[in-house]
Amino acid sequence: MDRPGERFGYRFDFGDEWIHERTVEPAKVDPIDVYGEVPVDPVPISGWGTIPDRYGRITDGSDADTSDEPEIPFPFLHHEIERLLELNEGVPMTSADLADTVNEEGRYVKKDGSPMTASQISARVSKYPTLFERTEDGRIALHRRGA
Secondary structure, three states, rough: OOOOEEEEEEEEEEOOOOEEEEOOOOOOOHHHHHOOOEEEEEEEEOOOOOOOOOOOOOOOOOOOOOOOOOOOOOOHHHHHHHHHHHHHOOOEOHHHHHHHHHHHHOOOOOOOOOOOOOOHHHHHHHOOOEEEEEEOOOHHHHOOOOO
16 A cells, blocks of 8 residues: 555544545655654644544543534445444345445545445445345345344
8 A cells, every 4th residue: 555646544443433544645745844753653644624632632621522523534335334224224225225325425435436336235245244134135234233
């Protein structure tokens, strides 16, 4: 993952489900120009919004106001499928319905920008049997834990 323009996502703080999108920059940045010192770990050089601490506090001792919190910019596809099924109150959906909804909402975007297909939804669901299951008629449902 080192080609300029290449996008990738990662999850930070699994309990809070912070998902971030990153893009590899075409040119190196002088960390002293940007930060005043050389950082120990990789750091962002640009982005939107503020970066709160890991608990969402904006200032010491305050709670974050999340009323205007942006949507997750780059979820992983299986998490997006899970979210859509939860929003559908657990009612199973077809791969085609899920693909259409993913494309309409635009929260998950493939690297090449092409629309998601039902077969791609189906393939991802098959890779996560602990998250999803199929109904008798082939619809996708959230896996019933403990059932």
